[in-house]
Amino acid sequence: MEKCLAPSILSADFGVLKEQLELIDDAGAQYVHFDVMDGVFVPSISYGMPVLKSIRKYTDRLFDVHLMIVDPERYIKDFAEAGADIITVHAEACKHLDATIDLIKSCGAMAGVAINPATPVSTIKHVLDKVDMVLIMTVNPGFGGQKLIPYTIDKVRELCDLCNKLGVKIDIEVDGGINIDTIDAALDAGANIIVAGSAVFKGDVKANAEALLEKMR
Ligand code: DX5
Ligand code: ZN
Numbered sequence: 001m002e003k004c005l006a007p008s009i010l011s012a013d014f015g016v017l018k019e020q021l022e023l024i025d026d027a028g029a030q031y032v033h034f035d036v037m038d039g040v041f042v043p044s045i046s047y048g049m050p051v052l053k054s055i056r057k058y059t060d061r062l063f064d065v066h067l068m069i070v071d072p073e074r075y076i077k078d079f080a081e082a083g084a085d086i087i088t089v090h091a092e093a094c095k096h097l098d099a100t101i102d103l104i105k106s107c108g109a110m111a112g113v114a115i116n117p118a119t120p121v122s123t124i125k126h127v128l129d130k131v132d133m134v135l136i137m138t139v140n141p142g143f144g145g146q147k148l149i150p151y152t153i154d155k156v157r158e159l160c161d162l163c164n165k166l167g168v169k170i171d172i173e174v175d176g177g178i179n180i181d182t183i184d185a186a187l188d189a190g191a192n193i194i195v196a197g198s199a200v201f202k203g204d205v206k207a208n209a210e211a212l213l214e215k216m217r
Contacts, residue, residue, distance in 0.1 A: 139176030160190025
């Protein structure tokens, strides 16, 4: 599977967001990761459809929308219309995960499912053949700049092995605490989509993104 960098704009400078998008574009990042938070599913609030809509015209990179919200089925159509290419919902936030995945695909987006650190990989076993991507949270969701939780790397390996056993080819994304020191462990375990917020947007954005992309070659 192709290795892609998905900078999370959660840590970007929103005062110059267009310019920051150009920097990650120039570096070669393939995705833009949007961390949508409602203050209920996670203890923080971020942004929603208006931000997606406003920057869609500035880049053709894949918009990777991570919904950290309760009952996400309420907003799937809105995010698809705002320009989302992938919409990822949390298994823990869905009453009817199988149906919500169908809804995402019916809205023309690729479907992702995310699990928090303490949620077993087996929870999503029955939908692996329906999704395009699985997001393994490598921190407890809600804030950028946290430290990676080591046991989550074992979950990446467990998921990769399960996909191979089931014969399904899906992208495996990791999100939280990924930086120049932790990226190798995530890649070695089988992750191929790398979310990085503070490791990209704190400091020299283009150089940070290029350094992570270099590790992915
Ligand atoms: C929820 C968010 C963060 C963010 C990554 O917590 O999903 O994990 O994307 O933040 P960093 O890369 O700064 O840990
Ligand atoms: Zn995220």
